[in-house]
Amino acid sequence: xxxxxxxxxxxxxxxxxxxxxxxxxxxxxxxxxxxxxxxxxxxxxxxxxxxxxxxxxxxxxxxxxxxxxxxxx
Numbered sequence: 846x847x848x849x850x851x852x853x854x855x856x857x858x859x860x861x862x863x864x865x866x867x868x869x870x871x872x873x874x875x876x877x878x879x880x881x882x883x884x885x886x887x888x889x890x891x892x893x894x895x896x897x898x899x900x901x902x903x904x905x906x907x908x909x910x911x912x913x914x915x916x917x918x
Contacts, residue, residue, distance in 0.1 A: 874901030
């Protein structure tokens with residue numbers, strides 16, 4: 846039995862990068878929603894922050910759906 850170490854390292858690197866990117870995208874979405882809460886408390890409008898947050902959450906959902914489609918296929 847032989848282990849292809851370069852392929853293992855490649856899978857590890859890609860999965861680490863995608864995980865960090867997905868967590869960062871979700872964090873940006875949460876930050877956008879918290880800016881909305883702050884703006885509402887001050888009486889301002891934060892439509893750009895809310896739109897950005899929804900885009901970030903949609904990107905997270907798309908990444909999860911793509912991962913599930915890879916597993917099922």
